[in-house]
Amino acid sequence: MSVTAVANTPAKGGAQRVGRFELRAVLGRGAQATVWLGWDPKLQREVAVKVISADAGAEAIDEWLGEARATSALAHPGIVPVYEADQDGRAIFLVFERVDGPTLSEKLKGLGPMPAREAAELMREVLDALAFAHARGVVHRDLKPSNILVGSDGRARVMDFGIAAKLSEAHDGRIVGTPGYISPEAAGGQAPSPAMDVYAAGMMLGQLLLGAPMRPIPAGAEAALRQATEQDLVWPAGKTPVDDKLRTMVMRATSRAPEARYASAAEFRDALAKWLTPADAPPQVGGHGTLDFLMRRMRLHGDFPALSDSVTRIQRVTASESESLQALSSEILKDVALTQKLLRLVNTAQFRHVGAGEIATVSRATALIGFAGIRNMALSVVLLEHMKDQTHAQRMKELFLQALLTGTLTDQLSPTTREREEAFLGGMLSHLGRMMAEYYFPEEAAQVRARVSRSGLRDTGADAPDEARVAADVLGLSYDDLGQGVAQSWGLPDNMRRMMCVPLEDVPGRLVESPIERMRWRVRASGELVQILLDGDPALTDQRVLALGERYSRALDLKPEVFGSALKSARVNLSEMAVSLKIEPAAQAKVRRLLNPAPDAAPSRTGAKAGAVDATIVSRPLAAPAAPGVEAASDATMILPVAPPTHEQAEAMLSAGIADVTTTMARDSFKLNEVLKLILDTIHKGLGFDRVVFCLRDPKTGQLTGRIGLGHGADQMAKRFVVDARGPQPSDLFGAACLKGADTMIADGRSTTLGPRLPPWYRGAAAHSFMLLPMMLKGAPFALIYVDRHSTPLDFGERELTLLRTLRNQAVMAFKAAG
Structure with a gap:
């Protein structure tokens, strides 16, 4: 779907709303959707709201769902994030980050050729976002200037994943794309592949350098498709001179044969990065290839990991409207990996060309990137806790x-x-060089430590050997030289690099x-x-x-x-x-x-007398009265009630679980059961539920039946769990929630007025409060996640509810990816 920008058109008829969002002005209007400048009164911030037309067909709805699912899984600074997806009556809508700036197509109007370095820098940002998406199995399929936002900070953001495709999904046979950017194989109806986005990126780079499309687009869809499939691209004659290397890159990326292009968006990005590197930058340090090898490993494995608790706190600060930039900077400074990643990001060419200059403090970097950018950066890092x-x-x-x-x-x-x-x-x-060596060259770092340790005993007065000499002997360069080489490749300011040395x-x-x-x-x-x-x-x-x-x-x-x-x-x-x-x-x-x-303190055992060993204390939620067939706890076991986690603890555990699931699903192959159990375990522990039951549709009966139970008595409950969601008239509350795909929270599950609406098998074991989270595919329920608490009410905020729904949506994505 294409959206033509309309600058700040006032909303007609006064303020309008979808959900809690106020629609203030039209930003863009397409055939099947309108993009509004919205206001979120709860979080007191501007957002972009895409409202799907009420008369949109099923295909448009599928594209909307595809966009929500694809974008929600892509947390990257170069991709416009989806905050929410919901329905208000007949209005289906997506809520995005509000990016203050024009689309690239708007920026190019009347501009003429873009300076070569600026064009290369901008496309490198786009390709970095594409490489991230491709690594997670998502192909954009409709990359073009109108789908690139250029923020007021000068950064490029990719948006509109409405027709994106998962590489793991079967090809539906559709031909999708925009004339002038659609690849030959896409025009021929072939299955989606990353090479299609590489082609579109090459066409865009050529357009930026020439100030006009690479070739005229014929009228009519059939003629445009024939042009893409049958005609080789030729560099336009008589246009503005372009650097030979850049022109070669464009022609390689836009080859008619996919195998002749760059093998990936990451390879295309790295080629542009190499062209952008100043001619006087040393390719390696100390005359050895260690630094080059390190940089290759970094491209393969990413930045070294951050701490999950740091990421959780940063997410909390960036979601708040009361926290200051200084508070956010303080949180970032506590984590070495995040600090380095941020400084690396803000000292790239994309910030220098908008006049930001060299940035040597996290405070200034935070102000430049903004809360949303920091949030996306934090979500994109790997976590130390998830290292094997x-x-x-x-x-x-x-x-x-x-x-x-x-x-x-x-x-x-x-x-x-x-x-x-x-x-x-x-x-x-x-310590940068030492940490880089430890993470990327752990065996060599261990060898350095061992040789330093063996060669000198300080308590006898003998000096240990110089670590720099040993590291140079093992790695080919000292830790300081390694750190300097990395800092230089990152573009860190000269003064900062001097301080490190x-x-x-x-x-x-x-x-x-x-x-x-x-x-x-x-x-x-x-x-x-x-x-x-x-x-x-x-x-x-x-x-x-x-x-x-x-x-x-x-x-x-x-x-x-x-x-x-x-x-x-x-x-x-x-x-x-x-x-x-x-x-x-x-x-x-x-x-x-x-x-x-x-200070020295005598060891103590909280809540127990010394020598008290005659009873076992098990910390778990207080159990409800045992249902028939459920064994009671042994008399030798004292079951103590445990308060649900605090809001802060819940957010931390849920965010860490989401990151863990994302990492697991990013692998080339993953086991569905492994992902599902990880999601259910995160839900169970993250919000302190007493029971979690996962139900799946029985292919023979069409009913949803319990398959997995977590918590005290949940296994027995799963055996009895049956939901009839075959419609059209559901027989109980559970079936109605599933048929509508409505997340349903019940505050008092034992209410006499609610009783008749509960399934008969559930009435005798109803919890104090419970929640139903249906899982839908193509508008029909295929699974359900049930959670409850026996003795305390369900009480969590909007942030925790959003994280809970994200986990549910990850489960849906896992089933889709597994086929």
């Missing part, structure tokens, strides 16, 4: 603690407010005059303080810290005792961050020495 090798994940967490303490110390030793965030980043990023000479005996050089010495002093805690005798820590303070006092114009007080304060801060980030070092791990030492 948890020993490796634990090692990464320990390195994060070292980096955070170094950054915090550098901050503590910096006297001026203006410098302090830059100081924190300089200290944190001084600690001085190697002796500490000066006089004040360091240059501010940037003084910062480098603060970073080095902070790193040495961390090493004192890690490698020194704890009994000698105060003595060694004072000696370090005396060595650095003149160079940094600080009193020697300041270093000791800074270390104490930084350790307290780190301990608090470790708790909030849920990083718990192993009992014998050296990194535990970095945390603030807790």
